[in-house]
Amino acid sequence: xxxxxxxxxxxxxxxxxxxxxxxxxxxxxxxxxxxxxxxxxxxxxxxxxxxxxxxxxxxxxxxxxxxxxxxxxxxxxxxxxxxxxxxxxxxxxxxxxxxxxxxxxxxxxxxxxxxxxxxxxxxxxxxxxxxxxxxxxxxxxxxxxxxxxxxxxxxxxxxxxxxxxxxxxxxxxxxxxxxxxxxxxxxxxxxxxxxxxxxxxxxxxxxxxxxxxxxxxxxxxxxxxxxxxxxxxxxxxxxxxxxxxxxxxxxxxxxxxxxxxxxxxxxxxxxxxxxxxxxxxxxxxxxxxxxxxxxxxxxxxxxxxxxxxxxxxxxxxxxxxxxxxxxxxxxxxxxxxxxxxxxxxxxxxxxxxxxxxxxxxx
Amino acid sequence: xxxxxxxxxxxxxxxxxxxxxxxxxxxxxxxxxxxxxxxxxxxxxxxxxxxxxxxxxxxxxxxxxxxxxxxxxxxxxxxxxxxxxxxxxxxxxxxxxxxxxxxxxxxxxxxxxxxxxxxxxxxxxxxxxxxxxxxxxxxxxxxxxxxxxxxxxxxxxxxxxxxxxxxxxxxxxxxxxxxxxxxxxxxxxxxxxxxxxxxxxxxxxxxxxxxxxxxxxxxxxxxxxxxxxxxxxxxxxxxxxxxxxxxxxxxxxxxxxxxxxxxxxxxxxxxxxxxxxxxxxxxxxxxxxxxxxxxxxxxxxxxxxxxxxxxxxxxxxxxxxxxxxxxxxxxxxxxxxxxxxxxxxxxxxxxxxxxxxxxxxx
Numbered sequence: 001x002x003x004x005x006x007x008x009x010x011x012x013x014x015x016x017x018x019x020x021x022x023x024x025x026x027x028x029x030x031x032x033x034x035x036x037x038x039x040x041x042x043x044x045x046x047x048x049x050x051x052x053x054x055x056x057x058x059x060x061x062x063x064x065x066x067x068x069x070x071x072x073x074x075x076x077x078x079x080x081x082x083x084x085x086x087x088x089x090x091x092x093x094x095x096x097x098x099x100x101x102x103x104x105x106x107x108x109x110x111x112x113x114x115x116x117x118x119x120x121x122x123x124x125x126x127x128x129x130x131x132x133x134x135x136x137x138x139x140x141x142x143x144x145x146x147x148x149x150x151x152x153x154x155x156x157x158x159x160x161x162x163x164x165x166x167x168x169x170x171x172x173x174x175x176x177x178x179x180x181x182x183x184x185x186x187x188x189x190x191x192x193x194x195x196x197x198x199x200x201x202x203x204x205x206x207x208x209x210x211x212x213x214x215x216x217x218x219x220x221x222x223x224x225x226x227x228x229x230x231x232x233x234x235x236x237x238x239x240x241x242x243x244x245x246x247x248x249x250x251x252x253x254x255x256x257x258x259x260x261x262x263x264x265x266x267x268x269x270x271x272x273x274x275x276x277x278x279x280x281x282x283x284x285x286x287x288x289x290x291x292x293x294x295x296x297x298x299x300x301x302x303x304x305x306x307x308x309x310x311x312x313x314x315x316x317x318x319x320x321x322x323x324x325x326x327x328x329x330x331x332x333x334x335x336x337x338x339x340x341x342x343x344x345x346x347x348x349x350x351x352x353x354x355x356x357x358x359x360x361x362x
Numbered sequence: 363x364x365x366x367x368x369x370x371x372x373x374x375x376x377x378x379x380x381x382x383x384x385x386x387x388x389x390x391x392x393x394x395x396x397x398x399x400x401x402x403x404x405x406x407x408x409x410x411x412x413x414x415x416x417x418x419x420x421x422x423x424x425x426x427x428x429x430x431x432x433x434x435x436x437x438x439x440x441x442x443x444x445x446x447x448x449x450x451x452x453x454x455x456x457x458x459x460x461x462x463x464x465x466x467x468x469x470x471x472x473x474x475x476x477x478x479x480x481x482x483x484x485x486x487x488x489x490x491x492x493x494x495x496x497x498x499x500x501x502x503x504x505x506x507x508x509x510x511x512x513x514x515x516x517x518x519x520x521x522x523x524x525x526x527x528x529x530x531x532x533x534x535x536x537x538x539x540x541x542x543x544x545x546x547x548x549x550x551x552x553x554x555x556x557x558x559x560x561x562x563x564x565x566x567x568x569x570x571x572x573x574x575x576x577x578x579x580x581x582x583x584x585x586x587x588x589x590x591x592x593x594x595x596x597x598x599x600x601x602x603x604x605x606x607x608x609x610x611x612x613x614x615x616x617x618x619x620x621x622x623x624x625x626x627x628x629x630x631x632x633x634x635x636x637x638x639x640x641x642x643x644x645x646x647x648x649x650x651x652x653x654x655x656x657x658x659x660x661x662x663x664x665x666x667x668x669x670x671x672x673x674x675x676x677x678x679x680x681x682x683x684x685x686x687x688x689x690x691x692x693x694x695x696x697x698x699x700x701x702x703x704x705x706x707x708x709x710x711x712x713x714x715x716x717x718x719x720x721x722x723x724x
Contacts, residue, residue: 080442080446084442087511087517087518088511088513091511091513091514091517118520119481119518119519119520120517120518121517121518121519122506122508122516122519122520122521122599123520123521123599144484146484149449149450149453151450151453152453154484155449155453155482155483156449156481156482156483157481157483157484158480158481158484158485158520159484159485237484237485
């Protein structure tokens with residue numbers, strides 16, 4: 001049930017380990033990486049009580065000196081203030097350029113801890129230990145780190161690849177349903193943008209996935225990581241291809257902002273955004289009606305929303321950051337040509353944006 | 363009198379332009395780099411009134427939309443608070459991933475602006491326009507950017523190479539003597555660590571350099587940039603060789619801290635540190651007495667200090683961050699084997715550290 005995925009990025013290459021029970025082995029993994037003695041382990045108030053002691057003890061047993069910094073759970077911890085506290089903790093702990101950071105938690109912890117590692121002493125190593133499905137299949141892989149500003153999410157950040165990603169599938173046993181299902185939105189995304197066979201296997205194994213069956217999950221998480229690793233290998237800093245990972249995300253970010261952060265989980269907004277992008281794809285990218293329906297059906301099977309109500313189009317449109325063309329009122333989107341193949345930069349007219357919203361957004 | 367130095371770093375390569383009168387051409391240089399429309403021009407309260415309008419007009423004429431952000435002069439602007447204001451200004455100005463930052467000033471402005479550029483939207487381009495000798499020959503080249511924490515200098519930062527360095531030698535006409543002479547310490551350093559012929563030319567042309575003769579300065583600045591570019595090319599992220607650039611800096615940083623920041627200019631502390639390192643080099647690295655004397659004589663000729671009084675050894679020693687060996691009370695230093703050749707990681711005993719201090723530090 002154990003899987004190993006290699007992210008090939010020259011001297012920044014690293015392994016993703018996927019298996020149940022890895023938390024208790026993380027000290028050994030860190031030792032194999034020949035990291036320095038001291039480390040700052042950043043976790044949040046939900047995850048630290050569940051798994052903090054396992055990771056800390058594993059690090060201690062492997063000969064490391066971990067110092068634990070627990071931040072409040074939730075997006076507000078991706079702030080300049082919390083970042084500044086993380087620096088203070090690192091200095092209090094006497095960390096130097098050979099020390100490292102461990103991120104134990106979901107996307108918020110991974111982004112914050114990764115950014116702290118990217119910038120402390122001009123960059124020290126860090127290890128991602130994602131504990132949510134969303135973090136395992138998306139945010140922990142690929143090196144995007146960062147924090148929010150009051151003006152918007154992820155406005156400050158750095159590309160800083162982890163030294164390893166340790167995905168312990170046992171963490172799913174404590175993951176709330178809504179969080180788990182939210183992560184499935186990104187899983188569906190990889191099928192749509194990169195791998196038709198994987199999409200079909202999700203359809204086939206949907207019940208097993210919903211039951212969180214460990215063997216199936218090992219396959220699913222590993223395949224998502226492979227998909228992401230391949231895109232990141234080809235375009236580490238998002239100068240082109242990597243944009244396909246934003247399939248569904250243009251509307252998702254706008255919905256999250258227009259509805260007020262916290263109302264939707266990220267994956268829920270992404271699911272709505274994918275339903276929207278699928279409909280746009282039918283109109284202008286040659287996606288078949290049948291394929292679009294399969295996408296919607298799979299989202300609904302997983303219990304994800306494929307439509308939204310109570311939001312006003314003009315508010316959503318204002319919040320939508322679209323890659324505007326010079327003239328003529330067309331904007332550019334990541335769209336699917338067919339299941340398994342997406343393309344960034346496809347032109348969509350303002351009229352179509354609103355017309356499709358009127359189907360999805362009621 | 364115009365010089366062009368290429369810093370070869372693969373897809374992060376860039377040019378250093380050295381000549382008088384370049385400020386008025388900086389818009390053209392930025393246009394050649396195919397940078398985005400909007401830019402944030404960061405300068406300080408000393409430099410902005412002197413040169414801000416020239417740079418701003420040049421950018422406007424070249425079709426850019428510059429927004430000027432002036433910070434207080436001095437080290438205190440390398441803070442989290444000022445950085446946060448820089449982000450706010452960038453967002454107010456509607457900057458996106460294609461926008462860029464212009465750093466107009468000395469090392470403080472370059473480090474702050476470069477770090478803002480490194481982290482805003484996970485990194486946007488920036489152009490260095492250094493206006494001090496210190497910034498031209500040292501801080502503007504090589505991609506080290508960062509800010510201070512209350513706990514110490516440069517604790518937060520990133521490696522982020524500029525898109526170009528524009529060194530306008532005309533800026534020397536307004537540079538105070540003490541600032542100018544401080545910069546000469548780093549100039550001497552390149553001779554000691556990398557280029558014996560250059561060191562000899564500094565001895566020969568000392569009077570011309572002190573008179574700020576433009577043709578001589580063009581040669582000197584260009585040669586220093588070449589030296590630094592070569593070291594950075596071989597070891598961009600300071601995993602080994604780049605450490606030789608810290609010749610004299612171990613004691614310098616300790617003196618700055620022990621004396622209280624602001625008492626010594628950085629170059630003054632570096633000059634004392636080089637005199638100290640030269641004496642250590644005679645004892646354990648095979649540097650001849652005659653070579654050490656030439657170093658001291660050149661520093662003194664330039665009006666730089668080669669000794670210091672009123673500082674207590676134990677305070678200086680505490681402030682000295684030395685690369686400690688596991689056991690036995692030896693520490694590691696960058697030392698000179700001969701003029702033109704330095705080596706990092708040479709062992710020095712605690713006893714010798716203090717013994718040589720008793721010569722330099724009285």
